[in-house]
Amino acid sequence: MTGQRGLLAAGRRHSLVVVDGGRVLAAGPPGVDECAVAGWSEVVAVAAGNVHGARNTGRSHSVGLRADGTVLAAGWNAHGQCEVTEWTGMVGVAAGWRRTLGVRADGTATAAGRRDEGACDVEDWSEIVVVSAGDWHSVGLRSDRTVVAAGLNTRGQVDVTGWTDIVGVAAGYLHTLGVKNDGTVVACGDATAGLTEARRWRNIRAVSAGSHHVLGLMKDGRVLAAGDDSHGQCRTQAWRKVVAIAAGSRHSLGLRSDGSILTAGYDGDGQRGWTATGET
Numbered sequence: 001m002t003g004q005r006g007l008l009a010a011g012r013r014h015s016l017v018v019v020d021g022g023r024v025l026a027a028g029p030p031g032v033d034e035c036a037v038a039g040w041s042e043v044v045a046v047a048a049g050n051v052h053g054a055r056n057t058g059r060s061h062s063v064g065l066r067a068d069g070t071v072l073a074a075g076w077n078a079h080g081q082c083e084v085t086e087w088t089g090m091v092g093v094a095a096g097w098r099r100t101l102g103v104r105a106d107g108t109a110t111a112a113g114r115r116d117e118g119a120c121d122v123e124d125w126s127e128i129v130v131v132s133a134g135d136w137h138s139v140g141l142r143s144d145r146t147v148v149a150a151g152l153n154t155r156g157q158v159d160v161t162g163w164t165d166i167v168g169v170a171a172g173y174l175h176t177l178g179v180k181n182d183g184t185v186v187a188c189g190d191a192t193a194g195l196t197e198a199r200r201w202r203n204i205r206a207v208s209a210g211s212h213h214v215l216g217l218m219k220d221g222r223v224l225a226a227g228d229d230s231h232g233q234c235r236t237q238a239w240r241k242v243v244a245i246a247a248g249s250r251h252s253l254g255l256r257s258d259g260s261i262l263t264a265g266y267d268g269d270g271q272r273g274w275t276a277t278g279e280t
Contacts, residue, residue: 006045010248034075096133119151134171172209194226210247233265
């Protein structure tokens with residue numbers, strides 16, 4: 001999740017950003033389908049299918065929510081995760097590994113993609129305002145500031161019952177974050193992703209969950225990070241004037257108020273290659 005929700009997205013090996021006029025720019029491996037977004041227009045939010053780094057992962061997809069409530073998708077579609085062309089009346093989207101989630105204006109949710117793990121079982125959700133998708137689980141924030149979740153629960157990542165006064169959520173590989181109205185953070189799932197440290201954060205306005213690390217956007221525009229830093233993805237201490245964040249599998253992104261983009265972490269696939277937007 002981002003402070004200015006959906007302007008920025010980070011996946012396994014690619015990144016997305018919404019720029020002036022609703023165009024979308026992508027960074028990642030040359031020629032991959034998930035970066036084929038050059039023709040998109042009037043987009044107000046983007047999502048990138050993220051997945052933990054492993055030998056059998058890599059391919060992904062991209063999703064764009066348009067101002068008219070329709071949805072665009074590009075990339076890997078082996079499980080039907082890009083079959084969203086008939087979606088209408090949408091106000092939010094999220095992308096996980098092998099699936100896409102959507103929130104309708106009436107507060108209901110829908111999903112496209114692989115159903116084996118139960119992460120697409122969101123059709124009975126109601127009063128939803130935000131969705132987030134991890135590898136194998138999905139999370140929804142309700143208008144009453146409670147949270148619902150579906151999918152695998154191998155590390156307790158869907159144990160969100162009892163969360164209250166939540167204003168933002170983020171689903172990672174095996175963990176889930178929630179930011180409360182008072183700026184504190186709640187978390188469940190795999191503690192190695194930095195959850196213990198994240199629970200000590202204060203003055204947070206938004207959170208984002210990568211595969212093994214987490215980001216917190218502070219109300220003053222600084223960015224906190226915790227968890228795995230093996231690729232430098234948590235080196236955000238110098239970031240300032242940030243309005244949106246995104247945590248990918250092994251990299252981190254921050255959108256500044258002047259439109260420039262800050263990056264940290266792994267760049268082996270070109271996911272930090274934001275030359276067109278003035279990388280800082």
